[in-house]
Amino acid sequence: MSLVMSDTSARKKITPRKSRKKRSTFDTTLGRAVLQLLAVAVFFALWELGVHAGYISAFLMGSPSGIFATFYKLVLSGELLSDSWYTLFEAILGFIIGTIFGSLFGLALWYSVFVAKLVEPFIVAINSVPKIALAPIVVLWFGTGLISKVALAVSLTALVALIAAYQAAKDADVDLQSLMISMGADKHQVFWKAVVPSTLPSIIATFRINIGFGLVGAVVGEFISSQRGLGHMIFLASSLYDLNSVWVGLFTLMILGFVLYYVIDIIERTSLPWKQATTSHQVQV
Amino acid sequence: MPPKQVQLTVQNISKSFPGKGGDVNVLDDLSFSINERDFVSIIGPSGCGKTTIFNIIAGLLEPDGGTITYRGKEIESLRGRVGYMMQKDLLFPWRTVMGNVLLGLETRGVDQKEAEEKAREYLKQFGLAGFENAYPKTLSGGMRQRVALIRTLIMDPDILLLDEPFSALDYQTRLYLEGVLKDAVQKFNKTVILVTHDIDEAVALSKRVVVLSGRPARVKVVHEIDIEATSPITARNDVKFSTYFKTLCAELDIQTETTS
Numbered sequence: 001m002s003l004v005m006s007d008t009s010a011r012k013k014i015t016p017r018k019s020r021k022k023r024s025t026f027d028t029t030l031g032r033a034v035l036q037l038l039a040v041a042v043f044f045a046l047w048e049l050g051v052h053a054g055y056i057s058a059f060l061m062g063s064p065s066g067i068f069a070t071f072y073k074l075v076l077s078g079e080l081l082s083d084s085w086y087t088l089f090e091a092i093l094g095f096i097i098g099t100i101f102g103s104l105f106g107l108a109l110w111y112s113v114f115v116a117k118l119v120e121p122f123i124v125a126i127n128s129v130p131k132i133a134l135a136p137i138v139v140l141w142f143g144t145g146l147i148s149k150v151a152l153a154v155s156l157t158a159l160v161a162l163i164a165a166y167q168a169a170k171d172a173d174v175d176l177q178s179l180m181i182s183m184g185a186d187k188h189q190v191f192w193k194a195v196v197p198s199t200l201p202s203i204i205a206t207f208r209i210n211i212g213f214g215l216v217g218a219v220v221g222e223f224i225s226s227q228r229g230l231g232h233m234i235f236l237a238s239s240l241y242d243l244n245s246v247w248v249g250l251f252t253l254m255i256l257g258f259v260l261y262y263v264i265d266i267i268e269r270t271s272l273p274w275k276q277a278t279t280s281h282q283v284q285v
Numbered sequence: 286m287p288p289k290q291v292q293l294t295v296q297n298i299s300k301s302f303p304g305k306g307g308d309v310n311v312l313d314d315l316s317f318s319i320n321e322r323d324f325v326s327i328i329g330p331s332g333c334g335k336t337t338i339f340n341i342i343a344g345l346l347e348p349d350g351g352t353i354t355y356r357g358k359e360i361e362s363l364r365g366r367v368g369y370m371m372q373k374d375l376l377f378p379w380r381t382v383m384g385n386v387l388l389g390l391e392t393r394g395v396d397q398k399e400a401e402e403k404a405r406e407y408l409k410q411f412g413l414a415g416f417e418n419a420y421p422k423t424l425s426g427g428m429r430q431r432v433a434l435i436r437t438l439i440m441d442p443d444i445l446l447l448d449e450p451f452s453a454l455d456y457q458t459r460l461y462l463e464g465v466l467k468d469a470v471q472k473f474n475k476t477v478i479l480v481t482h483d484i485d486e487a488v489a490l491s492k493r494v495v496v497l498s499g500r501p502a503r504v505k506v507v508h509e510i511d512i513e514a515t516s517p518i519t520a521r522n523d524v525k526f527s528t529y530f531k532t533l534c535a536e537l538d539i540q541t542e543t544t545s
């Protein structure tokens with residue numbers, strides 16, 4: 001008898017049946033984008049009208065036309081771009097350093113249950129401190145320059161990554177590890193080939209939260225003391241009651257966060273190709 | 286036929302696990318031997334300690350007492366020399382079919398190119414050529430278990446430990462894989478210990494069937510299966526098949542005839 005036989009049970013690809021309910025013309029990518037932009041336009045139009053009619057104080061709230069004029073001015077002078085780059089750089093640097101160190105430390109705890117149990121209460125204790133409260137000390141220690149902002153961003157992101165990596169390493173499938181041991185693998189091989197890959201989804205899932213924390217760290221650091229960055233710009237402008245500049249800073253931060261979120265999204269989708277088949281389709285209720 | 290030579294002996298193995306009301310004696314003074322090129326099935330009530338025996342032989346658990354002797358030498362365990370297959374295929378989801386097949390050779394430090402060449406050969410032989418770059422989740426249960434079998438065989442293990450490897454599959458796929466297994470074992474001259482709860486499968490595949498009693502597990506009886514068949518399917522048509530089947534059912538206290 002030959003070893004080669006056709007396998008009749010090969011699974012067919014499941015394609016979700018098209019919903020029979022007729023979809024509205026707005027329920028498409030383009031339609032949704034139009035509706036979203038429309039909502040934003042209406043919001044700004046009402047705001048502008050409110051200012052002109054005297055219902056809204058331009059002094060306390062700013063006005064869309066003023067915001068736009070300020071935006072234009074700050075773009076032309078190059079201030080907005082340089083402040084944005086500065087904050088972005090701090091946030092990304094803090095995010096990368098915090099995520100790498102946090103994840104490595106969390107994964108390393110897999111090696112020794114004893115050490116892990118020893119440090120667990122300390123990790124929980126440190127994690128329960130609102131790390132933003134550290135900001136003044138961090139500035140005292142690391143000065144008013146770039147390093148203190150990065151340090152703050154690291155303090156916010158590292159523990160999130162550490163806890164996620166440690167938990168995922170603890171949860172890694174014991175049977176896969178047993179299989180490797182029965183094959184004669186040593187602890188390092190089990191760690192690198194079974195544990196680390198199985199923790200990657202959890203570690204990558206922290207990127208989304210942590211990139212936001214990176215921005216928080218950078219901006220709060222700039223609030224406290226800085227000569228540059230969007231946080232500095234917002235802080236300075238609000239102390240001068242220059243609401244239009246405050247809004248420009250906030251909207252720029254929003255756009256930065258937005259872009260970073262989608263960059264992370266792409267990283268998440270391309271770095272785990274083996275995960276794709278299931279996450280692409282959501283059950284319709 | 287050459288005289289049978291003993292390859293592996295487990296002797297007086299005992300193992301208990303801490304339980305709620307004191308220690309639970311799972312294995313107590315269990316002994317049996319496996320011959321060279323043997324195909325032994327172990328059947329017994331579920332929870333009687335079959336997986337525990339495998340874990341001890343594979344070096345995943347330490348027995349409380351007893352010895353393991355391999356080809357005349359007393360050893361700790363066969364870690365690194367067994368091919369352990371479990372009910373779950375345990376394919377690494379982040380590795381492709383090729384990556385999964387290469388797992389063992391990688392841990393052994395075999396040259397990458399050489400290993401891949403060997404893997405391709407095996408994949409072709411088992412009808413999986415063209416699936417090298419597929420991820421496990423895109424394969425059917427039967428295909429996944431075949432990949433797991435290749436991953437086991439490519440290591441050229443001294444003994445295959447198969448722990449209910451087909452029990453999660455449908456009957457047709459199981460029949461087919463039994464044939465694949467039997468052919469592979471013959472071709473590569475392997476010794477197999479198969480744990481199964483399927484008496485039918487045990488009789489169709491094995492040279493001997495070991496029946497274990499309930500906890501603590503002891504060997505109740507060993508049956509030599511004297512069926513000369515080319516495949517597990519033809520074995521099921523053998524005149525002696527149903528006699529063995531009925532005897533084994535009786536050993537396991539399964540009622541085969543309704544008594545009035």
Ligand SMILES: Nc1ncnc2c1ncn2[C@@H]1O[C@H](COP(=O)(O)OP(=O)(O)O)[C@@H](O)[C@H]1O
Nearest residue numbers: 302303311329330331332333334335336337338
């Ligand atoms: N690691 C463990 N800790 C505690 N009890 C265990 C452990 N492994 C197995 N057991 C117990 O030992 C008994 C035998 O288990 P197992 O060898 O898996 O049985 P089988 O494979 O024959 O079904 C079961 O009652 C199980 O609950």
Ligand SMILES: [Mg+2]
Nearest residue numbers: 335336337448
């Ligand atoms: Mg079992």
